[in-house]
Amino acid sequence: MAATTPNMAAARATDGNAASSARPAAGLLLALVGACTYAAFAQGATSQPNEARLQVVLIALGLVAGGLWSVRGRLTIAARRPALIGLGLLIAFAAWSGISMVWSVAPDSSWAELNRWLAYALICLLGLAVGSSVDNAVERLASLWLLASMVVVVYAISTKLLPGLQIGPIDLNQEAVFSRLNAPMGYWNALGLWCVFGIPIAITVAIDTSRTAAWRMCGIVCLTLLLLCLGLTYSRGGVIALVVVIVVMAALVPEALRVLGAVGLALLAAIPPLAFAFSSHALTTDGASLGSREGAGAVLLAVLLVSLAGLWWAARVLLELEPRMQWTAEHTRQAWRLIGVVVAALALVGLLAVAVSHRGLIGTIRHQVHDFSTVQHESVTNPNRLLSDNSGTRLAWWKEALGAWWSRPAGGWGAGSFPVVHLLFERPPAVQVAQPHDVLLQLLAETGLIGAALVVGAIVLLSRAAVRRLRHTPIGREHALIAALLTGVIGWIVHGFFDWDTDFPAVTLPVMLFLGVLAATPLERSRRGRFAGPAVIDLRGGALLLTSLLLCAMATSAILPSWAQTKALGALNDATNATSQAQLASAQADAELASRLDPLSVQPLFDAYVIADRRGRVANARHYLEEAVSRQPWDAYAWGLLATFALQHYNPRVALAAAERAASLDPLAPIYTLTASQAATELTPPNESATATGTPLPSLATGTTVTPTTAGAPTTAGAPTDTTGTLATSGTLATTGTPATSATPGTTVTPTPTGTTVSAPGAGPATTQ
Numbered sequence: 001m002a003a004t005t006p007n008m009a010a011a012r013a014t015d016g017n018a019a020s021s022a023r024p025a026a027g028l029l030l031a032l033v034g035a036c037t038y039a040a041f042a043q044g045a046t047s048q049p050n051e052a053r054l055q056v057v058l059i060a061l062g063l064v065a066g067g068l069w070s071v072r073g074r075l076t077i078a079a080r081r082p083a084l085i086g087l088g089l090l091i092a093f094a095a096w097s098g099i100s101m102v103w104s105v106a107p108d109s110s111w112a113e114l115n116r117w118l119a120y121a122l123i124c125l126l127g128l129a130v131g132s133s134v135d136n137a138v139e140r141l142a143s144l145w146l147l148a149s150m151v152v153v154v155y156a157i158s159t160k161l162l163p164g165l166q167i168g169p170i171d172l173n174q175e176a177v178f179s180r181l182n183a184p185m186g187y188w189n190a191l192g193l194w195c196v197f198g199i200p201i202a203i204t205v206a207i208d209t210s211r212t213a214a215w216r217m218c219g220i221v222c223l224t225l226l227l228l229c230l231g232l233t234y235s236r237g238g239v240i241a242l243v244v245v246i247v248v249m250a251a252l253v254p255e256a257l258r259v260l261g262a263v264g265l266a267l268l269a270a271i272p273p274l275a276f277a278f279s280s281h282a283l284t285t286d287g288a289s290l291g292s293r294e295g296a297g298a299v300l301l302a303v304l305l306v307s308l309a310g311l312w313w314a315a316r317v318l319l320e321l322e323p324r325m326q327w328t329a330e331h332t333r334q335a336w337r338l339i340g341v342v343v344a345a346l347a348l349v350g351l352l353a354v355a356v357s358h359r360g361l362i363g364t365i366r367h368q369v370h371d372f373s374t375v376q377h378e379s380v381t382n383p384n385r386l387l388s389d390n391s392g393t394r395l396a397w398w399k400e401a402l403g404a405w406w407s408r409p410a411g412g413w414g415a416g417s418f419p420v421v422h423l424l425f426e427r428p429p430a431v432q433v434a435q436p437h438d439v440l441l442q443l444l445a446e447t448g449l450i451g452a453a454l455v456v457g458a459i460v461l462l463s464r465a466a467v468r469r470l471r472h473t474p475i476g477r478e479h480a481l482i483a484a485l486l487t488g489v490i491g492w493i494v495h496g497f498f499d500w501d502t503d504f505p506a507v508t509l510p511v512m513l514f515l516g517v518l519a520a521t522p523l524e525r526s527r528r529g530r531f532a533g534p535a536v537i538d539l540r541g542g543a544l545l546l547t548s549l550l551l552c553a554m555a556t557s558a559i560l561p562s563w564a565q566t567k568a569l570g571a572l573n574d575a576t577n578a579t580s581q582a583q584l585a586s587a588q589a590d591a592e593l594a595s596r597l598d599p600l601s602v603q604p605l606f607d608a609y610v611i612a613d614r615r616g617r618v619a620n621a622r623h624y625l626e627e628a629v630s631r632q633p634w635d636a637y638a639w640g641l642l643a644t645f646a647l648q649h650y651n652p653r654v655a656l657a658a659a660e661r662a663a664s665l666d667p668l669a670p671i672y673t674l675t676a677s678q679a680a681t682e683l684t685p686p687n688e689s690a691t692a693t694g695t696p697l698p699s700l701a702t703g704t705t706v707t708p709t710t711a712g713a714p715t716t717a718g719a720p721t722d723t724t725g726t727l728a729t730s731g732t733l734a735t736t737g738t739p740a741t742s743a744t745p746g747t748t749v750t751p752t753p754t755g756t757t758v759s760a761p762g763a764g765p766a767t768t769q
Contacts, residue, residue: 423669
């Protein structure tokens with residue numbers, strides 16, 4: 001006994017040191033989940049300055065992690081080669097997004113994509129560190145995420161139940177415009193996907209026999225609220241992702257029947273409040289009065305409380321009966337046979353009903369295909385859309401993305417460039433959109449085959465590492481929670497085929513965190529703290545310094561665009577409220593500073609143009625517009641502003657050239673065609689006047705008017721005057737995914753950053769609708 005006591009004491013001391021070392025890593029995990037929750041309440045962190053704040057927080061956590069890593073035993077990273085390669089591919093894609101600024105048609109958006117994907121790679125790296133440093137990282141993450149999910153879901157549902165409640169900064173009157181549930185993210189589909197992330201975890205808690213009855217009943221209540229919130233978003237993509245998640249979850253865990261039973265019980269409790277919410281005029285009508293929504297919300301609250309009370313009673317009864325039931329393998333086989341018979345019978349009844357309908361089986365199939373492929377503008381806030389089978393405008397956007405990728409297959413048009421590119425390929429009915437609502441097609445269009453391969457490769461390798469961990473984890477609580485987090489990742493992948501999830505940090509950051517923790521290899525406690533020796537510590541110090549410098553560079557890259565945007569908006573607001581020339585001059589100086597802080601964006605230049613025009617500084621106003629079209633020669637709005645400005649200041653030749661350029665970049669915008677027509681009219685002298693000609697802008701010397709070049713950028717003042725007043729790139733791209741044919745039959749006109757390329761017959765994209 002005396003001989004073993006010191007060893008036992010040493011073991012207890014080692015365990016105590018390991019637990020003490022794990023606390024900072026556990027705190028880091030809590031901070032990461034908190035950052036994701038902040039993103040949800042910051043309108044998804046899709047716009048500045050919310051996204052910049054989120055990125056700075058993640059970078060600060062990265063600096064903290066670097067400090068913990070430099071201290072012996074506090075934090076480490078252990079993962080197999082596929083996971084490390086996957087992380088490397090994420091970093092490589094971020095770098096590729098930055099490189100694409102060289103040829104991007106929207107370089108400021110490419111800069112934003114660089115910062116966004118660096119944040120995704122960073123949280124994945126931090127997830128690897130947490131997963132390697134905390135033995136129960138998976139359980140901690142699952143518990144924290146279920147809590148975060150419920151915080152968001154309770155807030156979201158409360159906007160239906162208590163729309164008149166306002167306590168300090170908390171204002172639940174979020175549906176004055178749209179009845180469709182979208183708060184706090186501001187986007188219903190993202191909120192639905194957030195629910196999908198939490199549903200597998202709630203299922204796991206509800207069916208875990210090792211937990212107390214109270215915890216399991218809490219799990220089934222959480223599952224009901226998550227399903228209710230998902231239903232109130234009317235998100236068809238979320239429902240599809242949910243079905244896939246439930247099927248995969250049932251396949252990954254041995255308690256498949258328990259999974260289906262928990263989901264069925266929760267659905268039964270969610271159906272009454274959903275039925276009332278869908279049938280209430282006040283809850284499904286856009287712009288309904290606050291009073292009517294308060295009354296309907298009170299009734300919905302009562303229905304929900306009754307449903308939850310019934311659910312709690314039913315769950316308690318079932319849990320009391322559970323130990324008395326002698327469930328055998330034969331019972332399981334019989335249950336599955338019964339489920340198979342019911343599903344087959346329902347499918348047969350549905351098939352027969354379609355066959356005897358007035359369209360018949362083939363006619364119904366053709367009708368469904370026609371509905372899906374036809375562009376239809378339906379109400380997005382009507383719950384009936386859950387049963388709709390049309391794609392809205394998605395099919396047209398997918399064709400535009402395919403056409404854009406086909407025209408530049410290797411490198412794409414630049415990260416984040418789809419808002420500009422889709423105008424080139426769009427056909428009526430015109431719908432302005434920033435993404436094609438398909439992650440893979442967006443990656444292909446914007447970053448080409450190289451960028452798409454990097455992202456797909458990263459997700460596949462990280463998921464492979466997570467699957468391997470699932471396979472090598474014994475059946476039990478940890479196995480079930482790994483399966484729950486992994487199915488959340490699968491739901492995100494499925495949802496990405498219908499939406500723009502990678503542009504929505506609130507739903508992509510969690511996935512990267514899940515993958516990082518799941519792909520990590522947890523270290524044995526005895527292995528922690530083994531790093532010692534001054535040589536290793538010195539090496540770590542140098543690596544920490546380099547890492548800190550890189551993270552500071554990331555922070556600078558994230559802050560500058562946000563600062564510039566804030567500065568530009570402030571300048572415009574100051575100019576609006578200015579009462580003197582001095583105040584206007586100060587506002588113009590602020591706008592100029594904003595344009596220097598973000599040398600890729602044109603918005604500060606637009607603001608400076610507005611201020612200069614108000615001051616009567618014609619030369620300055622023209623300079624800002626020239627700089628704008630020089631920075632972004634593919635921006636139709638910039639060319640349109642220049643055309644309008646030139647027309648107002650009696651230079652129809654420049655106005656015609658700029659308007660034609662704008663029309664070629666956005667063929668469906670009638671304003672540019674109208675401006676070009678007005679400029680052409682002024683250029684055509686009356687028969688009675690042989691001297692009616694365009695007049696150069698008064699701010700410049702004679703013969704120094706703007707000459708739009710084939711690159712889309714104006715020449716500087718003093719250059720030779722354009723004698724034609726037209727652009728070489730005046731061809732239009734008006735069809736979905738297919739460049740419009742030029743004047744010569746059989747040739748296509750494809751805009752490039754350096755001008756117009758005329759290709760041989762058949763060389764252009766072949767996408768058809």
